[in-house]
Amino acid sequence: MALFRTDPTDLSDERLMELVLRGDERAFTVLFDRYQRKLLTYFHRMLWQDRERAEDFLQDLFTKIAQRPHSYNSERPFRTWLYSVANNMCKNEYRRMATRTAAVPELKATNNHTVEAAGGIGVDHERFSARLEEELDKLDPDHKATFVMRHHEDMPIKEIASVFGISEGTVKSRLFYTVKKLAANMPEFDPRPKQAASVARPR
Amino acid sequence: MKNMDRTERYDPEDLEHLMLERGFDELLEEERAYALRHLDGRAEYERMRALLHHVREEKSERPLMDADPAVRERVLAAFREQRQPQWRIWLNSVGGFLLPSRPSMYWRPALALGTVAALVFTALVTWNSLEQKDNKVLAEVKQEVPNAPQAAAKTDEEDQLEEVANTENDVEAHTGESTNASASQDADQSFRYRTPSMARTQQVEDAVDSPKEMEQVVVAEPAPPALMDATTPDVDVAQAAAGGLKKDVSGTAVTANEVASPAASRAKAEKRAEITGNSDAMAYNEGLVADERQVSSAPAYTEDDLIGLLRAAW
Numbered sequence: 001m002a003l004f005r006t007d008p009t010d011l012s013d014e015r016l017m018e019l020v021l022r023g024d025e026r027a028f029t030v031l032f033d034r035y036q037r038k039l040l041t042y043f044h045r046m047l048w049q050d051r052e053r054a055e056d057f058l059q060d061l062f063t064k065i066a067q068r069p070h071s072y073n074s075e076r077p078f079r080t081w082l083y084s085v086a087n088n089m090c091k092n093e094y095r096r097m098a099t100r101t102a103a104v105p106e107l108k109a110t111n112n113h114t115v116e117a118a119g120g121i122g123v124d125h126e127r128f129s130a131r132l133e134e135e136l137d138k139l140d141p142d143h144k145a146t147f148v149m150r151h152h153e154d155m156p157i158k159e160i161a162s163v164f165g166i167s168e169g170t171v172k173s174r175l176f177y178t179v180k181k182l183a184a185n186m187p188e189f190d191p192r193p194k195q196a197a198s199v200a201r202p203r
Numbered sequence: 204m205k206n207m208d209r210t211e212r213y214d215p216e217d218l219e220h221l222m223l224e225r226g227f228d229e230l231l232e233e234e235r236a237y238a239l240r241h242l243d244g245r246a247e248y249e250r251m252r253a254l255l256h257h258v259r260e261e262k263s264e265r266p267l268m269d270a271d272p273a274v275r276e277r278v279l280a281a282f283r284e285q286r287q288p289q290w291r292i293w294l295n296s297v298g299g300f301l302l303p304s305r306p307s308m309y310w311r312p313a314l315a316l317g318t319v320a321a322l323v324f325t326a327l328v329t330w331n332s333l334e335q336k337d338n339k340v341l342a343e344v345k346q347e348v349p350n351a352p353q354a355a356a357k358t359d360e361e362d363q364l365e366e367v368a369n370t371e372n373d374v375e376a377h378t379g380e381s382t383n384a385s386a387s388q389d390a391d392q393s394f395r396y397r398t399p400s401m402a403r404t405q406q407v408e409d410a411v412d413s414p415k416e417m418e419q420v421v422v423a424e425p426a427p428p429a430l431m432d433a434t435t436p437d438v439d440v441a442q443a444a445a446g447g448l449k450k451d452v453s454g455t456a457v458t459a460n461e462v463a464s465p466a467a468s469r470a471k472a473e474k475r476a477e478i479t480g481n482s483d484a485m486a487y488n489e490g491l492v493a494d495e496r497q498v499s500s501a502p503a504y505t506e507d508d509l510i511g512l513l514r515a516a517w
């Protein structure tokens with residue numbers, strides 16, 4: 001019996017999506033379980049560490065997949081397609097929030113200080129995390145999303161390029177200048193500030 | 204040469220890799236040259252390196268978040284709802300149509316359906332009427348071609364019947380002055396041109412009016428059309444043959460009928476007398492003449508009535 005029945009958890013994302021298109025609920029469940037944590041964390045980082053909002057976005061994303069599975073482009077890797085949809089949702093939310101913030105300036109302060117304290121993390125890490133989130137929120141949404149995908153989701157450069165529909169070189173450049181900017185804006189976490197200042201450029 | 208190639212392959216990603224792997228002091232000469240081509244110096248390199256390390260540590264120590272089970276249930280419910288069979292949806296819609304929660308919502312579709320039904324009905328009625336018109340035209344064409352001689356014959360026959368009718372009128376008008384020869388001639392003509400219905404009527408009348416001796420004569424030589432009374436009841440031939448009519452009609456009834464129209468009755472009686480030569484019939488005729496004189500000598504109105512009518516008219 002095991003010869004003829006394949007465990008859906010062993011199938012690739014693309015194969016599972018084919019089954020979802022045929023109405024296979026198990027395949028849909030496997031896909032949800034496979035990505036729900038990563039996507040929730042991604043939404044949490046991208047949406048000002050607001051857990052409820054992140055859960056709402058996660059539910060909306062998979063509800064869209066359930067209602068319109070044919071919108072999936074089978075020529076693209078499922079993970080890339082999934083993150084591109086998630087990224088577009090976040091960008092729409094940024095636009096919405098920008099409109100609201102322009103209308104009600106008090107909202108900006110509220111949204112920028114919803115940092116959660118993660119249990120088990122040291123004080124420095126907690127502080128670093130809060131400062132990092134604060135600085136990320138100041139970045140352009142695309143740069144922020146690129147940084148989160150690369151350093152928090154561990155996505156390869158090629159996949160990130162596919163998500164945004166840009167070249168790999170553009171992604172590398174974007175990442176490099178994002179890290180450079182963040183480091184410049186967070187000098188308090190420099191371990192050797194005095195030594196760094198003494199090193200001169202060889203040119 | 205080998206180092207040069209390696210230097211040429213560097214890019215920001217490789218620089219990031221270098222930062223994560225080695226400090227500025229640990230870099231090779233070519234690597235350091237490449238890093239300093241993009242950075243301001245050691246301090247920036249170390250700051251960026253520290254940042255990347257902090258991010259990595261923060262990511263490793265920060266566990267992934269789990270979604271609320273309710274989110275999972277809602278998503279799966281949405282998937283199941285989307286995958287429901289179509290017939291269920293159809294049945295639900297039928298149930299909703301039969302038992303509407305708000306009937307006021309149905310007046311628009313009901314109006315639309317009613318209009319469509321009225322249009323269809325009108326179209327059907329119009330179509331049927333047009334079709335019947337077409338059939339009539341065809342039927343007329345079909346009837347005209349084969350029945351033309353018959354129609355012509357009928358027309359001739361109708362003309363002859365009109366002549367007979369005119370003759371009857373003449374006979375009735377000039378009953379007293381008509382001769383035996385003309386009466387017999389008319390009788391011959393009417394016998395020739397009478398229709399079957401007329402023949403039946405004549406037969407019934409003869410059966411009613413004539414005695415047995417007369418019946419033989421009448422059958423041998425049919426009565427002229429002048430004798431066909433307009434007041435003759437339309438009775439069934441079979442009933443007449445059964446003899447039931449002899450019981451119902453009596454001589455007094457005939458007399459009474461003839462009193463109502465004295466001129467016609469007298470002419471009829473004279474004809475009978477001439478044909479049969481019966482003395483009783485002659486006497487009967489004479490009695491009728493006397494009655495007529497009595498009726499004419501005794502007017503139904505007085506002079507006062509007449510004068511009153513004239514005054515009213517004036």
